[in-house]
Amino acid sequence: MLKKIAVVFLFLSLAFPCFSSTAGDLDGNGYVDLKDIAYFMAWFLKGGTTSKDTVVSTATSLYAPAKGPIVRLPDPAYDNFAGGGSVGMKDIEIMMAFFIKGGSTDFSVVRQQAISLYSSSDSLYKLPGTPVGDSTVPVSITGIQVDP
């Protein structure tokens, strides 16, 4: 199961090799997994600390494999999955929903899962694993409604 997910994420990262960063990827390995979710939750639990060491040590206590290091902290510029100018619990729920759904790129699937985890997760702005940075190429094709 985990191996399959890793392969899916690897494919996504290989598909877009020219991007500088990946939404939700705090340890900088190019994909989003449980460790990234642990770092994100640790950061949130510590009130948005600016200490990467604090985030890593807290994350390790939540999920032992999350030993760091991390390359950045959660940032609205990258990780605002629920939209808006801040990051928090709603964004974490979307990361968890994305992970539970095996890295689905289907907005409605991830959104429904997020709502089931956390009823106020009513907005989905972008998906974890979305490349962010120096490109304007649209990558979220499943969210687009096309007239027949």
Ligand SMILES: [Ca+2]
């Ligand atoms: Ca990662």
